[in-house]
Amino acid sequence: MGFVSKIVALITLLLSMLVPVTHATCRKSSPNYIYAGDSYAAPLNFGKINMTTTYLQPVGSILGSIIVPPSSYSYNGGNADSILWVCDEADLPNIYFLAATNGDEPFGGHVETGLQDGLSGVYATWWKYIGLKQTMSGVVLSRYWQKIPITSYEKLNGKINIRLRDIPPLEAVLYRISQLPNFSRGSYCNTAMIVSGSYSSGKTANGATISCNQPSAYIQLSGDKTVTFSGINRDYEGEDSNVNFSFWTANGIIYGLNTSNTTLTNTPTCVARNATPLVNFAPISKTELENGSKVPAVFNVEIECSDSMISGTGTNQTAIGFQVSDGAYQAASNLGFVSSTNGSVSYLLSDEYGINSDIATGVAIKLYNAASNKEMVFLNQFGIAGGGEAAGWYPVLQGTPYLVGSCFGLYLVSTTL
Structure with missing residues (x-):
């Protein structure tokens, strides 16, 4: 009996060794709403x-700052609710996004030119002396593929969309x-x-008009080796996007x-030097x-301001x-205080309005021009130039300005709002 038991045990062990390990699958x-072609x-x-x-x-001045929602991307009629990938629910602990700059393009994420100025993660653009920094979920994008966690998804019948x-x-x-890119690749x-214009119609220093079709960043789906990707390729964490772009x-x-x-312009303008650091309101019942x-x-x-600056909201004018x-x-x-036409915000509320019970509700801040008592609106979170006063841009000298001093072709102006 003992001999027979050992044989049965050995056969069971061999059978268990022959059973294939199952891999979860993503597809x-x-x-299909995915296509990482340049024009998309x-x-x-x-x-x-x-x-x-x-x-x-x-050097080091911020020239522009924006938030780009994923819905800005569109291919094959896709929208925010379009499903890009379907995975087994069991995949969740082992899958993630990977993001990187366009590492094989000198003007799209190949050369970290900001380092010379103490600006890490700032990569050369096609504009002379302008660098771009891109961040996603707190991760500063670089040429090297980095993990971005998947924190949002839709569960359906044992799958995740x-x-x-x-x-x-x-x-x-x-x-x-302060630096131009020094690169060895084409x-x-x-x-x-x-030195001016856009990627689609840029002007060189000698006035020639040229274009560049290169993007600046990518995000793909990847995961551990335990996850099978059906019909799609992917790259791996830490690889250099200069040479590793299997996903593309x-x-x-x-x-x-x-x-x-x-678009880039080179127009005489102004910069804000100081502002009232804390605005205190008197108590009210x-x-x-x-x-x-x-x-x-x-x-x-x-x-x-430059003395040749023109105050206004039109082309080549300076607004605040x-x-x-x-x-x-x-x-x-959430309260309907954002314009559906131009995105301007009519009232300033607390960041935690309606969320934190210690913050008063039914109270908001309205902006007025001190000279004319004219109502003003706030810029939205994107703050894109254009749209005039309806969008929250006002001629920079529209308040109650007075000249503080001038020298070397510059004016120092204080304006009250």
Whole structure:
């Protein structure tokens, strides 16, 4: 009996060794909404950016800052609710996004030019002396593929659907830098960098008009080796996107300045030097608020301008706007205080309005011009140039400005709002 038991045990062991290990599977959805071709890049729409003298805009100055929602990307009629990938629910601990700059393009994420100025993660663009930093879920994008966690998805019948809306938004910031890219590899764009215009129609220093179709970042679906990807390729964490882009074009989405409305100008302008750091309102009772009483407070903004600057909201003119935070924008949107026409915000609310019970409700801040008592609106979280006063942009000298001093062709102006 003992001998027979050992044989049975041995046969059971051999059978268990022959059973294949099952791998979870991920696949693209059908219809397919994924294509990382250059012309489908979600646009980094900064609108008009302006670069003037290094005195007014020293190296390290921020020229523009935006948030790019995933819904900015569209292929094959896709929208925020479109399903990009379908995976087994068991995959969740072992799958993630990978994101990187466009590492094989000198003007799309190959050269980290900001390092010379202490600006890590800032990569060369096609504009001379302008660098781009891109961040997703707190991860600063680089040439090397980095993990971005999947925190949002739809569960359905043992599967998870990863929709376009489940990709985190991208934060993009443009900086003035002091270095031009030094690169050893070729470019898909004209290596004569531009000093004005856009990626689709840029001007070189000698006035030639050229274009560049290269994007700036990618995100793809990847995971551990225990996950099988059916019909799609992927890259691995830590690989250099300069040479590792197995995902392209069928397993990711794309971001870029090449499809954007971003244009560079070189117009005389102003910079804000100082502002009232803390605006205090006098106490007011609940009864007074309910009766429509208001509590005024005045604040100043000190601006330094070129003497050839033109105050206004038109082309090549200088305007000022006051931008709400992302939390305040969301709170205002929830209460219907965001314009559906131009995105302007009519009231400033607390970031945690309606969320934190310690913060008063039924109270908001309204902006007025101190000279004319004219109502003003706030810029939305994107703060894109254009749209005039209806969008929250006002001629920079529209308040109650007075000249503080002037020298070397510059004016120092204080304006009260």
